[in-house]
Amino acid sequence: MLQKKQAKQSSLVVVGSGIKFMSHLTLEAKIHIEKAEKVLYLVNEPAIQEWIQRIHPNSESLDSFYAHYPLRLHNYQKITSxxxxxxxxxxxxxxxMYGHPTVFAQPALDAVIQAKKGGYHAEVLPGISAVDCLFADLLIDFGIRGCQLLEATDLLVNCRKPDPSCHLILWQVGIIGMLGHLTSxxxxxxxxxxxxxxxLEGYYSLSHDVILYEAAQYPGFKPKIDKFPLKKLPEAQFSRISTLYIPPEMKNTIDESMLKLLNIDKTHLQ
Structure with a gap:
């Protein structure tokens, strides 16, 4: 159990490094990294690791926890502790944390929640995630049709129901069913x-085009955007950072009675 904060005001700030090296790191995040007394980091990209080590002498990688605790759940608990x-x-x-600090970054999020309960000042600063890059690279306004964001293993194990009338984004399609740490x-x-x-055949036609996406990690590099029909999904080249985007296949179902209640002209809808 955490002790209540005393005379010395400890604090915890969790920031996101973004996806693209240095380009996505906000000024606010940089200041917190530089001013902290201790920096802990868990990022996928070697260049940002080197920058953190150079900018802060009292910095430490959390990567070693993966070697000691192969099961992801145990790993996360130890990192939080x-x-x-x-x-x-x-x-x-x-x-x-790599990307946005509360997107598949459970250890840091749990630490903030527990720190707050213990009376410490703790906060999370937003960062750019892979899905932000996806929206920009694929020219998607998810506010028009709505969007579902689901983790691929969770989709299958918990029988989530995709809505073919809105955008669907499936995270971690390259490591479906893997509960440990992928080293390669x-x-x-x-x-x-x-x-x-x-x-997915239960919700989309096999001829429906989908996109396997990977955001660019360095300025000047292009993202990976592979478009193919759903039937060819098993032939795709996946990696641990692959995200699957499925565009809407069906039109929205409009409730005429609700239009009347809200006094909306149907012709004004997008």
Whole structure:
């Protein structure tokens, strides 16, 4: 149990590094990294790791936890505990997470929640995630048709129901069913992709075009945008950072009675 804060005001700030090296790191995040007494980081990209090490002498990578605790759930719990241990040393702690710091970054989020319960000042600063890059690169305004964001394994295991009338984004399609840490960038995802395709057949036609997407990690580089019909999903080249985008296939179902209640002219709808 965390102790209540005393005379020395410890604090915890969790920031996101964004996806594209340095381009996505906000000025506010940089200031917190520079001013912190202790910096902990968990980022995918070597260049940002080197920058953090150079800018802050008291910085430490959290990558080693993956080697000691292969199961993702145990790994996350240990990282959360370690963050809180540093906070209890009466110091200002900044945790840097890849992308947006609450998107598939459960350890840092749990640490903030527990720190707040313990009476510490704790906050999260937003960062750019892969889905923000996806919206920009694929020219999508998700406010028009709505959008579902689902993790691929969660979709299958918990029988989530896609809505074919809105945008669907499936995270972590390259590591379906994997509950541990993936050490290599690529692995055979063919069988899992077949299972996913079979599941999606219940909501989309096999001829419906989908996009396998990977955001660019460096300025000047282009994103990976592979477009193909759903039936060819098992043939796709997945990586651990692959995201699957499925555009709407059906038109919206308009409730005429609701239009009348809200006094909306149907012709004014997009």
């Amino acid at each position: 370690y963050i809180l241990e540093n906070l209890k040393k009466k110091q200002h702690v900044c945790v840097v 960038h690529h692995h055979d995802n063919t069988n899992a992709a077949k299972i996913l395709r079979r599941y």
